[in-house]
Amino acid sequence: MAINYIPANFDVVRDHTRCIKCRVCERQCSNEVHYYDEELDTMLCNETDCVDCQRCVSLCPTKALKILPNENRFRKNVNWRQQLMVEAYKQAETGGILLSAMGNPEEFPIYWDKLLLNASQVTNPSIDPLREPMETRVFLGKKSNEVKYDSEGDLVLSNTAPHLELSTPIMFSAMSYGSISYNAHASLAKASKELGIFYNTGEGGLHKDFYEYGPNTIVQVASGRFGVHKDYLDTGAAIEIKIGQGAKPGIGGHLPGAKILEDVSRTRMIPMGTDAISPAPHHDIYSIEDLRQLVLSLKEATEYKKPVIVKIAAVHNVAAIASGVARSGADIIAIDGFRGGTGAAPTRIRDNVGIPIELALAQADFRLREEGIRDNVSLVVGGSIRCSTDAVKAVALGADAVYIGTAALLALGCHLCRDCQRGLCNWGIATQKPELVKRLNPEIGYKRLVNIVHAWDHEIKELMGGMGINSIEALRGNRLMLRGVGLNEVELELLGVKHAGTAI
Amino acid sequence: MKKVYVNEEWCLGCHLCEYYCAGMNSGERDLVKAFSREKKPLPRIRVEEGTDVNFAVQCRHCAVPYCVKGCITGALSVNDGVIVCDQTRCVGCLTCVLSCPYGCIVRDEEAHVITKCDLCLSRNATPACVEGCPNKAIVLEDRE
Numbered sequence: 001m002a003i004n005y006i007p008a009n010f011d012v013v014r015d016h017t018r019c020i021k022c023r024v025c026e027r028q029c030s031n032e033v034h035y036y037d038e039e040l041d042t043m044l045c046n047e048t049d050c051v052d053c054q055r056c057v058s059l060c061p062t063k064a065l066k067i068l069p070n071e072n073r074f075r076k077n078v079n080w081r082q083q084l085m086v087e088a089y090k091q092a093e094t095g096g097i098l099l100s101a102m103g104n105p106e107e108f109p110i111y112w113d114k115l116l117l118n119a120s121q122v123t124n125p126s127i128d129p130l131r132e133p134m135e136t137r138v139f140l141g142k143k144s145n146e147v148k149y150d151s152e153g154d155l156v157l158s159n160t161a162p163h164l165e166l167s168t169p170i171m172f173s174a175m176s177y178g179s180i181s182y183n184a185h186a187s188l189a190k191a192s193k194e195l196g197i198f199y200n201t202g203e204g205g206l207h208k209d210f211y212e213y214g215p216n217t218i219v220q221v222a223s224g225r226f227g228v229h230k231d232y233l234d235t236g237a238a239i240e241i242k243i244g245q246g247a248k249p250g251i252g253g254h255l256p257g258a259k260i261l262e263d264v265s266r267t268r269m270i271p272m273g274t275d276a277i278s279p280a281p282h283h284d285i286y287s288i289e290d291l292r293q294l295v296l297s298l299k300e301a302t303e304y305k306k307p308v309i310v311k312i313a314a315v316h317n318v319a320a321i322a323s324g325v326a327r328s329g330a331d332i333i334a335i336d337g338f339r340g341g342t343g344a345a346p347t348r349i350r351d352n353v354g355i356p357i358e359l360a361l362a363q364a365d366f367r368l369r370e371e372g373i374r375d376n377v378s379l380v381v382g383g384s385i386r387c388s389t390d391a392v393k394a395v396a397l398g399a400d401a402v403y404i405g406t407a408a409l410l411a412l413g414c415h416l417c418r419d420c421q422r423g424l425c426n427w428g429i430a431t432q433k434p435e436l437v438k439r440l441n442p443e444i445g446y447k448r449l450v451n452i453v454h455a456w457d458h459e460i461k462e463l464m465g466g467m468g469i470n471s472i473e474a475l476r477g478n479r480l481m482l483r484g485v486g487l488n489e490v491e492l493e494l495l496g497v498k499h500a501g502t503a504i
Numbered sequence: 505m506k507k508v509y510v511n512e513e514w515c516l517g518c519h520l521c522e523y524y525c526a527g528m529n530s531g532e533r534d535l536v537k538a539f540s541r542e543k544k545p546l547p548r549i550r551v552e553e554g555t556d557v558n559f560a561v562q563c564r565h566c567a568v569p570y571c572v573k574g575c576i577t578g579a580l581s582v583n584d585g586v587i588v589c590d591q592t593r594c595v596g597c598l599t600c601v602l603s604c605p606y607g608c609i610v611r612d613e614e615a616h617v618i619t620k621c622d623l624c625l626s627r628n629a630t631p632a633c634v635e636g637c638p639n640k641a642i643v644l645e646d647r648e
């Protein structure tokens with residue numbers, strides 16, 4: 001192409017007084033940005049292909065590299081932002097839809113950052129989690145609200161609904177083998193086992209090597225039904241029916257044939273090299289009644305021993321949908337906010353469809369309580385929970401637990417370059433290329449996952465202690481622990497919180 | 505005794521270990537300064553690259569060290585299980601280079617002596633290669 005309409009996104013800045021020409025950057029960049037020129041005895045680069053993954057910066061032994069935004073600017077225009085112009089050029093060139101990965105990066109309000117937590121002073125003592133017991137364990141599933149006694153007057157334990165027991169209200173969200181690497185899955189599986197929590201297979205099936213982690217695995221059944229068979233269902237601790245995903249509500253998925261290598265093909269139960277296409281809807285689900293059939297079929301197939309989760313994306317009508325799901329026989333509802341991550345999504349959809357998880361959660365919780373069916377289900381939210389305080393605020397807004405996906409990938413090294421769809425992840429996460437997958441040693445990865453969850457767990461305990469609360473149970477739906485800042489009346493009402501400065 | 509072992513499954517062939525090794529043994533604290541010298545510092549570890557597998561090789565500190573046996577001046581000796589070289593005694597005959605079954609002895613061509621891995625004994629810490637490896641492809645372990 002003779003005319004280059006699109007300038008490089010980044011400037012790869014090398015401090016040549018520091019560079020020792022070790023060529024580590026060259027060997028580590030899968031985008032082939034850096035190269036050594038023998039004649040000039042110097043490192044050169046082709047920055048157009050840089051995606052700002054920071055791999056070279058992290059590994060350069062002399063800290064000689066910086067990746068900066070390219071300062072070259074098109075003429076300033078508030079309406080036609082540079083990004084929109086670049087996208088127009090791209091589409092004029094390719095004629096295709098724009099693809100992106102990871103969560104919506106655009107400037108929409110982040111309600112977590114506009115919610116503040118309470119703490120105890122004088123009249124209600126705070127609790128020191130280092131001295132006193134602090135319960136972060138949660139059970140997910142249907143809670144029985146009956147108390148039965150037998151003829152002798154002894155309590156009958158009638159709560160036979162299956163549950164998931166979590167040591168802390170955090171789970172790793174669905175990421176399929178195929179969208180992420182074997183080593184990323186191995187890290188998640190191992191970490192979940194050590195932490196006493198769960199990871200989720202996503203829609204890619206379960207690799208035979210990970211069956212041993214079954215007690216800590218949530219197996220997903222999505223619209224493509226990839227890799228679903230009896231053993232798969234039996235192996236998981238819970239089954240998740242994926243209706244939608246926050247990053248791309250209303251549309252299906254597409255894993256290109258290039259990524260369907262031998263192992264992925266066996267795990268997904270589709271021929272090598274064929275595209276794995278998940279339809280937008282489940283073709284057997286067009287109503288809550290249909291959903292109920294699938295929930296019950298899965299329960300029947302696994303002898304009613306496992307809780308069934310239904311995962312939906314946070315869309316306008318989420319509260320009513322949650323109410324329907326709660327009546328479908330599902331034990332757990334997972335709601336994924338519009339900032340949730342993905343391995344690939346049409347950019348326009350990722351950035352414009354769905355609603356913030358904070359509002360969706362608050363509204364779903366209200367609706368279920370209003371209808372007296374809140375105890376029929378547990379609520380799990382994701383997309384995007386970024387830190388322990390987001391998790392605590394989510395619980396206070398009514399969640400039983402949270403799903404973390406992006407935060408988990410960050411622990412594994414992801415730098416959010418948001419270029420997963422190209423399959424060239426320099427951190428060995430979103431790739432199937434053996435030489436790249438190798439870069440993520442699960443021995444290192446799983447420990448980093450364990451660390452981050454332990455750290456959050458400590459922080460959750462500290463925060464709860466400060467509020468004078470000693471269990472997640474007591475924090476759940478406790479909106480009095482929240483105050484909004486800079487929110488308008490509609491937002492406060494939707495969230496069900498008072499403005500900061502308002503007393504109880 | 506703790507020795508450096510290779511987990512070739514995880515070696516990326518990035519060569520960082522070589523640079524950290526060379527830098528450490530240059531006596532300079534700063535890698536940039538170490539490599540700004542006219543004479544580039546030599547690594548005592550070498551990465552063997554293949555298409556699918558890479559691995560780093562350095563002295564195995566053999567229980568029966570042929571290099572020490574063969575050394576004609578007594579420059580090589582065993583110090584608490586670690587094979588060390590006294591460069592002031594080395595005459596550069598390269599008998600050790602010939603006798604090492606692993607090819608781990610490095611020639612310093614300019615100085616006409618050999619140099620080799622001493623498990624960073626001189627700095628009394630974890631070997632620089634092990635510390636600098638980004639993927640735990642070389643580890644310091646006691647496997648005996």
Ligand code: SF4
Nearest residue numbers: 029050051053054056
């Ligand atoms: S793509 Fe990543 S590794 Fe390559 S130059 Fe850019 S930041 Fe460095």
Ligand code: SF4
Nearest residue numbers: 019020022023025060
């Ligand atoms: S990794 Fe750093 S020191 Fe090595 S060649 Fe690249 S910029 Fe230079």
Ligand code: SF4
Nearest residue numbers: 515516518519521637
């Ligand atoms: S630093 Fe580690 S991964 Fe890199 S070449 Fe050396 S042993 Fe291999």
